[in-house]
Amino acid sequence: MIRVAFLLFACTALPMVGPVAAQDAAPEAKAIGEILAVGAPPLIDIDAALGAEAVAALRNTYTLRGNRPIWFVTAAAPAARALIDRLTQSDLTIGNNLQPLLDAARARTYESGVDSRAAADLLLSALYSATARALRPKDAPAGFAAALDALSASTDPIALLSEPEPVAPAPVAEAPKVETPPAVEAPKVETPPPAPPPPESPEQARIKAALASLQDWPVIPDGPKLALGDAGPRVEALGKHLIASGDLKAETAGAEFDLPLKSALENFQRRHGLPPDGVMGAGTLAALNVPAKDRAASLERNIARSQARQWGERYLVVNLAAARYRLVDKGSTIVEGPAILGAVATPTPVLDAAIDRVELRPSYRIPQSVADRQLWPRQEEDALYFINHGIRVTDDGLRQVPGAGNPLGLAKLLIAGNNRIALHGAPGGEQNQAAFDAPERHANLGCVALPNIAALVKALLAADPAWTEGRIDGALAVGGTQVVALAQPVPVHFVYDTAWIDADGTLQFRDDIYGWDKEMPGAEVNTVPEPCGS
Template sequence: MLLPVLPASAQVVSVPVPPSAQVAPIVAVPTIPLPQLTDAQAMQLAALLLRDTLAQGLSLAVPQPMDAAARDQLVRDALDHARAVHAGRLAEADFQRDWGLRPPVFDPLPGFADAVRRDRIAAWFAALPPPYSGYDGLKAGLQRYRGIVAAGGWSALPAGPDLGMGATGPRVFALRNRLAVEDTDVAATGAFDAKLVEAVRRAQRRYGLNPTGIVSTQTLAALNVPATARVRQIMANMERWRWLPQDLPRDRIQVNIAAAVLTVFDGDQPVMSMRAVTGRPGDETPMLSSTIHSVVLNPPWNVPTSIATKELWPKEKKSPGYFKRNGFRVIDGTRLQQKAGDQSALGRYKFDFDNAFSVYLHDTPSRAKFASFSRLASHGCVRLEKPADLAQLLLKGDPAWTPEAIAATIDKGETVRARLAKPVSVYLLYWTAFASGNGQMNFRDDPYGWDATLAAKIEARSASQLVAAR
């Protein structure tokens, strides 16, 4: 999934903070007095809150009647809503360690007071959400899928043999009805014909599955995810958008962890994309942002203690000589290092960036996994399908690192760190729901269970805020 171009008209600018920074608390003590609303402004603000809390995937009650105390509470509710829409609903305590992104600190009171003074409350509201078309696509998808839920959702398809071309019967009828909820081009009746094959393929592409046109176990499971779960999935992804800075660097690298895809942006335009292998459940690839500062050619692998203890020492014990056969040496009696070369788990390229999780992008001698549609198999680092292409792109323009110089260094087998003349921002993100250019929603599995966890935290924070408001 590609992040869209940021609109030049984005009105809200915030300064991103490092992962260690504290998120602004849900309830902040105002630094200036609450602005006093006119009758018309109070009615307008109440209407905006009522409409926008659902649209933004949040929940909030508007106090009634609108006496003086209720108006002050309405202002506090508006400020709380502004923080949630602009910088996320979560508090610092809600973030897991491997959710290494943090939203910018945001105090909505000065902007709101100015909007009241100039009678521009609606414009202030409109400028609160993240200024990305990707967020707007999710917002539209949220409205659509809430409508699907309100209409009764969809029924789960019964289990049975795989369905493909020529199949008939009640399960094909049920399949057509199920697909038609999300795909208006699907007719309600008919056998499993060529048009239905294409409809199944469209659905499989939306779910990140191999587009075979045959409904087997994985496709059935994706179709049977309830519409209510899809709503919560969209809400979770909207929250993650709020954790990003208001202005993403125009030159950057992004990895969608859930989809296991890397994309390079040059001047805010995607110029390279490749498959990746990301962390398997239990060895999750963290969400984070950093800066790639160098490419290591022919990198040795300093084996993490956990991997050495759980996986490699048992192999040596079971088959003496395993270390020697695979290029490992023991350092200080305990630490393992695998020498650079064709056997190295890091391959011939490693892309370094500072982070608290000791992860990086790298090559791999194991290429088979890139052909799979499910590519969560690493210990947390990100393996790349085309690392040589990425290295050449990042080092382009450096006279010391022409493609020929890179190839010559690789061939010599020497370990060399090539510093980037222009470091490049890198974002490891977890997108499981996103809209295509035509507005069609796409979903991926939630392999780490982060969607469900995040949606529950959003709901809990919204509920606690509602109780506090009362």
């Protein structure tokens, strides 16, 4: 059983300057300050698009204004929406480097969370400062920093988005009328027909086909389990449902539970993250009876969330809803597998950051409550209990030595700027492997436990020629704890996708385990200290 401890994450707010200090309590200001303090996204994206000088200018300007938002002064945020509309008008063309920033700003502007609004505020300020001369060629300041300073000083950002209205000229005396000859009518020129719309992309075709497949299907009445060999009206209703969902390739449904029906049910179960046993039990029945319109709405929400993602060629993604992870490099999946994540009461948070260090053979500080309640009584009964279980008494409490039996496994992947959440291995043995094979894997205190951490460590250290596969195997097998800085930090994304479309068009759904599908959380969702040990 994986034990996970918690580490309290303390952060220091940026100092306030001048008269704006009274507004330090604004939640968006606090969120902006945290983003700037740790260099979290979207600063990484702004740096990639505009360079380090632009990021430095943003830090300086927002620090001087106490991190108060520029575009999200009110809940309606009319200035933010006005800038997005202006940058998408046909008379204005922005560079390819700015388009990902605009897409991300648009997506985050229409999300409800404080963190999203804070990120959108930084993105919109970067976009304005980079396009100010295009918005107002006559009087906008030249240069990113100068435009940003003018924006921060303005009380009406909307007025900066277009040229000022020209002053009406003074009236002049009317000139005497001069008769002009009638104009000669110009010959008519036939207007060419409009160009046809661009062809549908493969991604658009997959989305269109997936939404079209979510047609109404019959509700299956409650009752006992259905399996191969059963028969009756409920079996027929099951067949009609699987025909409507596209899992059963047949024209009509029969009343007997035969092998084709079992195979179709197994396919449905795989697509919904259920054990593919071909038996319609309570969990499968509940998934079958979710209305098609609810499935379609969930798919559309997930597509909207995913369209703003610009992750590059190499990244590690953890889907919290599916409890799975994968490492991607140049479009190919290098390592993937199941993960054990936070329980409903202690959920693993959504995040965008980077893994910058690997801790080999970590030790594990046992929570004091566990030590007092479970371990010290056992030591009193058996004087060799701590020795036999690799537990040492230290100045900060009980600590379990590194090794295969350690709750953190053989390695821990550390996230830059985040001392609370990490990815780590797991103890060996059949019992722990069974936990990764279970269909429900939301069971720990909030960190991400992975079954084959050694393969992931080797993939992450592959860019460092000093760490050969043999050296990694040796460091994982024996010795003390080592912390290795990655030669190339790897972006890591924790997402909450309850619906998606595979590359082959297969439509996938997962339970809304955390209840975030309709609205993503805007604040820290897991406040328990030391979720991953220390």
